[in-house]
Amino acid sequence: MSTITELLHAIPADPHTGAIAVPIYQTSTFVQDAPGVNKGYDYARSNNPTRATLEQLVAGLEKGAAAYAFSSGLAAIDAVVKLLQAGDEIIAVDDIYGGAFRLFDKVYKKFGVTVHYVDTTDAGNVAAAFTPNTKLVWLETPTNPTLKISDIHAIAKLAKAHGALLCVDNTFASPVLQQPLTLGADLVVHSATKYLGGHSDIIAGIVVAKDKAIGDEIKFYQNATGAILGPFDSFLLIRGLETLHLRVRQHSQNAQAVAEFLQQHPLVDKVFYPGLPSHPHHALAKRQAKGFGGVVSFTLKTDTVDAATTLVCSTQYFKLAESLGGVKSLLCHPASMTHKSIPDAIRLANGVANSLVRLSVGLEETEDLIADLQQALEKVAVKRPQLSEQEPLEPALAL
Known part of the structure; x- marks a missing residue:
């Protein structure tokens, strides 16, 4: 089965009505049968059926264990950085998106997270930048806006050897063209506002984790900070994926x-x-x-x-x-x-x-x-x- 056929038929028909399009569950809360006994949903910040369907679809496209949808691409990036703590260091691509630079430099710097910017098109530069405190390597490939390309597989091997995570911003390529998790990355982020949505009508972000354990941490921060994607935007993003x-x-x-x-x-x-x-x-x-x-x-x-x-x-x-x-x-x-x-x-x-x-x-x-x-x-x-x-x-x- 081709990838596009697999995607289209992974979008479920509504089991209650047979609707071919995923329903928009525009609700803030869910009735429980007894305290703590529910049908898998209790409060829409924690989970929502429309958003859950979207997350399952993107996880499948990126060949990941789990995906989580956020209110913007920057909220998705923020969730990944929250895996770190004061004193940790990041090696980041030098030709970086301005919003990511601002988040690293103006927000997390004051919390004790240090970022080293290097030309990641040469894996040797990445190797030379590791310190005992390096916990995350941050790639964009292609980069924004000069479209530099970094060797994901080679840098993934370096990150693993140093006990660091590799996160790849896959916004420009999309999972149609590139699947970083299959090349060794631990995390993928998307500004889903861009190609995944495809119609310039939503703001959204996605984090995809290769392993369930890391995915569970991302899920915790999604719920704890509340930067979730709403059900209507989740519906629009599912519709965008159908023609991706x-x-x-x-x-x-x-x-x-x-x-x-x-x-x-x-x-x-x-x-x-x-x-x-x-x-x-x-x-x-x-x-x-x-x-x-x-x-x-x-x-x-x-x-x-x-x-x-x-x-x-x-x-x-x-x-x-x-x-x-x-x-x-x-x-x-x-x-x-x-x-x-x-x-x-x-x-x-x-x-x-x-x-x-x-x-x-x-x-x-x-x-x-x-x-x-x-x-x-x-x-x-x-x-x-x-x-x-x-x-x-x-x-x-x-x-």
């Missing part, structure tokens, strides 16, 4: 074509997309994943904020917005949007240039998307002689 394989396939096909177009454009400096043979980690991406995803980033030869702003404000089908992974194409300027919480010196050192633009390539016709980028680049060309260097952006909170 088809959407990711088309996202990837469109992104490949867009990346190839950008690579030959005279105003474009660098294109970041693992599906291009010129990508430094193309062979690794091809080996550990089944495809290259729907996100493409690129820089302009005129590397200024003004140049990027002209481009992102000139497209028609690519809408300027935070987030990614929806059916409609989006674009953003990370330096002033998603990565604004990262200090300029760190941002620039990690390759997030002033002119870098991130595309979330949607499901529109490929030729329409390429034509849209072509006309926007033409507007950059017209304005190019007047562009000048801009002062570094001031750090602020990313959305």
